[in-house]
Amino acid sequence: MEEQRIDQLLSSVERVDPPTFLLIRIEARIAARLEQRPARAWVWAASFAMVLVLTANSYVLLSGARDAGGEDALEQLASGMSLDASNQLYHD
Numbered sequence: 577m578e579e580q581r582i583d584q585l586l587s588s589v590e591r592v593d594p595p596t597f598l599l600i601r602i603e604a605r606i607a608a609r610l611e612q613r614p615a616r617a618w619v620w621a622a623s624f625a626m627v628l629v630l631t632a633n634s635y636v637l638l639s640g641a642r643d644a645g646g647e648d649a650l651e652q653l654a655s656g657m658s659l660d661a662s663n664q665l666y667h668d
Contacts, residue, residue, distance in 0.1 A: 637653070
């Protein structure tokens, strides 16, 4: 019974014509989104610049710590940046 009702409903469905220029509009939206993406060369250049800055920062911080005496220099750097060098969660 249920299958007959579904078949009857499906047989009454008629084909609908799509709006004019629908495919052209869809293709234009896809093309616009692809144009908004940056070129791969810019992505690689930005990634390389970030890695270069990170490497330079690490080198400067670690070489300064080595020159000043290791652990004490790191504690001085942490206190200079208002960071707590201790691993204690609670203070007295």
